[in-house]
Amino acid sequence: MNAIVEEPLRSATISVLVENESGVLARVIGLFSGRGYNIDSLTVAPVEEDRRKSRITIVTTGTELVIDQIKAQLDRLVPVYRVSDLSREGPHLARELALIKVIGQNQNRAEALRLADAFRARVIDATTESFVFELTGATDKLDAFLDLMRPLGLAEVSRTGVAAIARGTRTI
Amino acid sequence: MNALTTTAVSGAEILLRALKAQGVDVIFGYPGGAVLPIYDALFQQNAIRHILVRHEQAAVHAAEGYARSTGKVGVVLVTSGPGATNAVTGLLDALMDSVPLVCLTGQVPTHLIGNDAFQEADTTGITRQATKHNYLVKRSEDLARVVHEAFYVARTGRPGPVLVDLPKDILINPAPYDDPVAGPHRSYRPRTEPEPAPIREAIRLIKAAKRPILYTGGGIINAGPEASDLLIEFARLTGAPVTSTLMGLGAFPASNPAFLGMLGMHGTYEANLAMHGCDVMVNLGARFDDRVTGRLNAFAPGAKKIHLDIDPANINKNVVVDVPIIADALLGLRALIEAWKSDSTRQDRTALADWWQRIEVWRTKDSLKFTQSLAPGATIKPQHAIKRLWDMTHERNTYITTEVGQHQMWAAQHYRFDKPNRWMTSGGLGTMGYGLPAAMGTQLAHPDALVIDIAGEASILMNIQEMGTLAQYRLPVKIFILNNEYMGMVRQWQELLHGGRYSESYSAALPDFVKLAESFHAVGLRAETIDDLDRVIAEMIASDRPVIADIHVDKRENCFPMIPSGAAHNEMILGPEHEEEARGITDEGLVLV
Numbered sequence: 001m002n003a004i005v006e007e008p009l010r011s012a013t014i015s016v017l018v019e020n021e022s023g024v025l026a027r028v029i030g031l032f033s034g035r036g037y038n039i040d041s042l043t044v045a046p047v048e049e050d051r052r053k054s055r056i057t058i059v060t061t062g063t064e065l066v067i068d069q070i071k072a073q074l075d076r077l078v079p080v081y082r083v084s085d086l087s088r089e090g091p092h093l094a095r096e097l098a099l100i101k102v103i104g105q106n107q108n109r110a111e112a113l114r115l116a117d118a119f120r121a122r123v124i125d126a127t128t129e130s131f132v133f134e135l136t137g138a139t140d141k142l143d144a145f146l147d148l149m150r151p152l153g154l155a156e157v158s159r160t161g162v163a164a165i166a167r168g169t170r171t172i
Numbered sequence: 173m174n175a176l177t178t179t180a181v182s183g184a185e186i187l188l189r190a191l192k193a194q195g196v197d198v199i200f201g202y203p204g205g206a207v208l209p210i211y212d213a214l215f216q217q218n219a220i221r222h223i224l225v226r227h228e229q230a231a232v233h234a235a236e237g238y239a240r241s242t243g244k245v246g247v248v249l250v251t252s253g254p255g256a257t258n259a260v261t262g263l264l265d266a267l268m269d270s271v272p273l274v275c276l277t278g279q280v281p282t283h284l285i286g287n288d289a290f291q292e293a294d295t296t297g298i299t300r301q302a303t304k305h306n307y308l309v310k311r312s313e314d315l316a317r318v319v320h321e322a323f324y325v326a327r328t329g330r331p332g333p334v335l336v337d338l339p340k341d342i343l344i345n346p347a348p349y350d351d352p353v354a355g356p357h358r359s360y361r362p363r364t365e366p367e368p369a370p371i372r373e374a375i376r377l378i379k380a381a382k383r384p385i386l387y388t389g390g391g392i393i394n395a396g397p398e399a400s401d402l403l404i405e406f407a408r409l410t411g412a413p414v415t416s417t418l419m420g421l422g423a424f425p426a427s428n429p430a431f432l433g434m435l436g437m438h439g440t441y442e443a444n445l446a447m448h449g450c451d452v453m454v455n456l457g458a459r460f461d462d463r464v465t466g467r468l469n470a471f472a473p474g475a476k477k478i479h480l481d482i483d484p485a486n487i488n489k490n491v492v493v494d495v496p497i498i499a500d501a502l503l504g505l506r507a508l509i510e511a512w513k514s515d516s517t518r519q520d521r522t523a524l525a526d527w528w529q530r531i532e533v534w535r536t537k538d539s540l541k542f543t544q545s546l547a548p549g550a551t552i553k554p555q556h557a558i559k560r561l562w563d564m565t566h567e568r569n570t571y572i573t574t575e576v577g578q579h580q581m582w583a584a585q586h587y588r589f590d591k592p593n594r595w596m597t598s599g600g601l602g603t604m605g606y607g608l609p610a611a612m613g614t615q616l617a618h619p620d621a622l623v624i625d626i627a628g629e630a631s632i633l634m635n636i637q638e639m640g641t642l643a644q645y646r647l648p649v650k651i652f653i654l655n656n657e658y659m660g661m662v663r664q665w666q667e668l669l670h671g672g673r674y675s676e677s678y679s680a681a682l683p684d685f686v687k688l689a690e691s692f693h694a695v696g697l698r699a700e701t702i703d704d705l706d707r708v709i710a711e712m713i714a715s716d717r718p719v720i721a722d723i724h725v726d727k728r729e730n731c732f733p734m735i736p737s738g739a740a741h742n743e744m745i746l747g748p749e750h751e752e753e754a755r756g757i758t759d760e761g762l763v764l765v
Contacts, residue, residue, distance in 0.1 A: 019359050022308065023296060034301050065488055072485035078305040078325055081359045 007063035011040065013086045013094055013164045014071065016056040017172050019079035020046050027077050028056055037062060037070050041096075041139070041161035053081065055172070059094075059139075059162050084172045086164050094164040098142050099124075100133045104153030112152045119145045130155070180346035183312045184213040187276070187338070189349050190319035192219055196247050198238065198616055199223070199276075200231040204251025205291060206278025209343040223616060223645060226637035228255050230609035232262020232333075233635070236271045237613030240596045241571055243396055245272045245326050246613065252278040253291030256337075257298065261603060263333045264302040268600025269419060270394055272331035274322045275303075281341040282310060295337045304332030309339065312347035320352035329362025330483040331394055364482065366499035366507045374454070374478045374495050375511040381452035381476075382523035384412040387435065387464075390419030390599070391457020391482060393592045395501035400424065400592045402505035403456065409512050411524050413531055415443040417458045418584055419599045426588035432531065433540070436464040437735050438581040441539035441744065442531055444733070447472055448741040449530070455479040457501040460490040461600070462737075470740030480504045539733045540585050541749045550702040554579065554654045554725040557705060558586040558626065561652060564709050566590075569621045571614045573597065575607040575631030578660035581731045583626040605634025608651060612638060615647045622650070622713065629655040629722075630679050639692035642718040650712050651720045653685060656727045664730045668745075685722035694718035 018024045025044055032039050041059040046052075060070060067085070075083045086092040100121070102112045109131075116123065116133050119141070125132035135145055139162060146157060166172075181189075187210060191199070198221045203211045214222050225231040228250045235246025250259050256277040266273045280289040296306045305325050307318045315338075322334040378384055386407055392399045400423045407414050407430050414424045415435040424431055433440035435447055447453065453475045458464065460479075465471045468490065477493040479486075480501060487496040497504055544556040572587055573596040574580040580597055589595050596614060598606040607625040615623040625632075632653055642649050654660075662677040686696030695715050699708040705723065712721045732747030 023300065023306075026297070027300060030300055065492070069485065069489060072487065076330075076483065076485050078357075078360045 009061050011061050012067045014058045015084045015086055015172055016074055017081040018054050020052050020054040021079055024079045031073055043161040043163055057162055057164050082172055091167040092164055094162045095136055096139050096142055096160055096162050097136045098159045101156040102149050102153045103130045103155045108152045115148050180348050182346055183315050183343040184209040186315045186349045188213050190316050194323045199247040199249050200225055200234040201249030202228050204255050206252035206340045226640050228258035229262050230635050230638045232259050233606050233609035234613035235273050236266050237596050237610030238617045239271050241593050241614040242617045245323055248275040250277055253293045256293050256295040260302050265598055265601040265603045266333040270331050272326040273333040274326050275335045277337050279337045279339040282339045299335050303335045306335040308337040309342050312342050312345040316350040363498050364500040364503055366497050366504045370495050370497045371507045371511045375515050377452050377476050379517045379519055382520055383451040383527045385446050385450040386412050386414045386454045388420045388423055388456045389417040389458025391501045392423035397592055399502040406505055406509055413446055421595045422589035422592045425590040427590050434584050438731055441537045442534035444741040445534050446531055450475045453477045459486045466735045467738055467740045548703055552702055552705055552725045554582050554729055555586050557723050558582050562587045571621055571623045573607040573610040573625045575627045576602045576604045577628045578731045579626055579628045579654040604631040608635050608638050611649045612647055615649050624650045624652050627651055627653045629653050630659045643693040648716055649718050653722050654725050655722050656725050685720050689720035696720050698722045700724045
């Protein structure tokens with residue numbers, strides 16, 4: 001059999017260096033929606049001093065073939081400089097930041113604070129009934145922290161999505 | 173550098189200078205409020221000819237016909253809002269079939285963008301998925317650079333349509349004109365040179381092949397006529413049979429004995445069985461389209477697959493291949509030929525001879541066979557009409573365009589192309605209404621050629637307004653309508669797959685095409701029986717005016733062979749001429765014997 005068969009899914013963290021021009025993010029997102037690819041997370045910001053280049057980091061899930069397609073389709077967009085599959089090209093670091101609002105009193109409040117300390121989350125706002133925690137880390141660490149906060153009065157979350165970079169001397 | 177380049181001129185003037193610098197001699201367009209400054213500048217010069225179409229969709233198809241018959245970039249000019257939205261179908265058509273175009277659209281002035289101004293549309297937003305790339309020019313100083321870049325992007329790499337959206341104030345404000353700059357684009361760097369390793373591996377596989385086949389596509393045509401010459405050379409060296417996609421017809425001469433005809437849904441028996449039974453498949457500039465592959469898990473099950481394509485995104489998209497070669501077809505073929513010649517391995521010529529023997533057996537099936545009664549008053553078979561058209565025109569300087577449907581497939585099967593750039597059809601998008609405007613653009617590029625739009629009576633009505641354009645510019649396009657009073661391909665599917673319930677596929681209330689032609693200052697001819705056919709074709713060819721030839725054909729004729737969607741290459745349905753085999757062909761045996 002040489003046709004496409006059911007393959008295992010994997011998660012890929014893809015960094016895309018793009019010309020910082022209007023519509024470039026719409027091109028990338030349109031490609032994903034138009035061709036039916038998943039976006040698990042997406043971040044974008046200018047990364048060069050003169051702001052001419054932006055870096056988009058996309059976390060996606062698909063079969064190996066689909067992920068290869070995603071990379072090839074991204075690479076053929078005119079304003080794209082480079083596409084890098086960080087999860088395949090060697091060790092990399094991936095971090096996400098979350099701002100987490102927990103509302104509660106008494107026991108729950110004390111417990112939330114203790115757990116935040118264990119996760120090295122910072123308290124960046126507090127009232128007598130609430131905290132806002134700032135937590136940075138890998139996606140699964142954030143997920144774990146949020147799971148713990150849920151019964152303790154988790155009220156609202158704002159996450160940045162993943163920023164990622166290769167370890168060592170390798171650059172995009 | 174002359175003094176003019178540093179003097180500020182209006183945006184419209186910058187635009188025209190940029191077009192001239194890009195070698196543009198004709199543009200297809202339709203005026204409107206937002207592009208009036210461009211039309212004013214056009215009025216005051218003679219270097220660029222403007223062809224006024226009757227609908228913006230037709231402007232794009234005309235530019236496609238111009239581009240595909242010349243290899244140059246086609247240029248379109250339309251206004252904002254409805255002008256731009258009417259062009260969208262044509263743009264997507266050009267994207268699917270890799271046709272290089274630059275489409276210039278008017279836009280409301282920059283200070284009104286986003287205000288729902290009169291004739292405003294988010295054109296770059298709407299066309300983002302219908303173009304290879306698009307631009308909204310926000311500063312007059314960027315205009316020249318953007319236009320030059322648009323041409324570069326349109327014609328390099330895998331060609332495609334590029335749109336430049338031009339707000340009206342940008343067209344009026346003065347700025348300096350810049351010549352095109354040489355050198356690579358900042359971010360866009362298409363790969364065209366093949367890497368040596370896959371070329372060597374491909375040659376190793378082809379030399380060892382017992383049952384090779386070359387499966388060629390529109391990429392060869394886009395790489396220019398020299399690529400077609402190299403394809404002929406490569407087929408001669410390898411001794412392999414050649415089959416072609418719809419888009420690739422003409423790249424390899426149909427008259428060459430190695431040509432098996434078109435493959436795919438309406439391909440020949442021998443082409444599809446050879447694809448099914450090959451052991452090494454060499455895809456040159458095609459993209460494993462679903463109309464070609466049939467059911468994917470039964471596609472060429474025993475074959476090693478080599479895929480040469482300029483677009484890396486086409487690799488492993490539908491079919492997983494063993495040897496991908498990313499290259500322009502011309503450079504790729506050149507490298508393959510050099511590698512073939514420098515590799516001393518001998519081919520298995522005995523196996524190749526056996527392979528050809530098997531193909532000859534398939535050929536005897538004569539899968540395109542039809543029976544035309546020549547008795548007086550006999551009904552014309554559509555295939556016969558195409559065959560006679562070919563007989564009477566192929567020795568002339570002829571270009572063929574088509575609409576979409578049965579007539580298109582019959583044209584692909586029975587009009588035999590020996591040269592590239594002679595066949596303009598809507599393959600990927602399947603756009604009814606493509607053929608007449610595409611013929612206009614082709615005729616503009618080749619004023620002395622015989623340009624024929626092979627049409628159906630339903631498709632032709634989708635852009636029939638362009639008869640006016642033919643008349644205005646005295647373009648002697650011939651419209652050859654195979655009139656069966658049905659949307660034939662829809663009717664055929666309803667007959668074969670929907671229990672003969674002909675829902676909305678009858679062409680009711682048709683116009684009198686002869687009178688219609690005459691009302692547009694053209695010649696109208698009609699063939700009702702076999703007695704009229706040759707005379708009508710002869711009169712059509714002899715006329716120096718636009719002609720509609722309304723050929724009444726058999727209303728019940730279906731297009732065979734046919735691989736029903738979801739079936740494999742060896743499960744094709746043959747026509748009534750092959751009745752005893754027509755019930756569920758399983759020719760696996762023949763393939764394996």
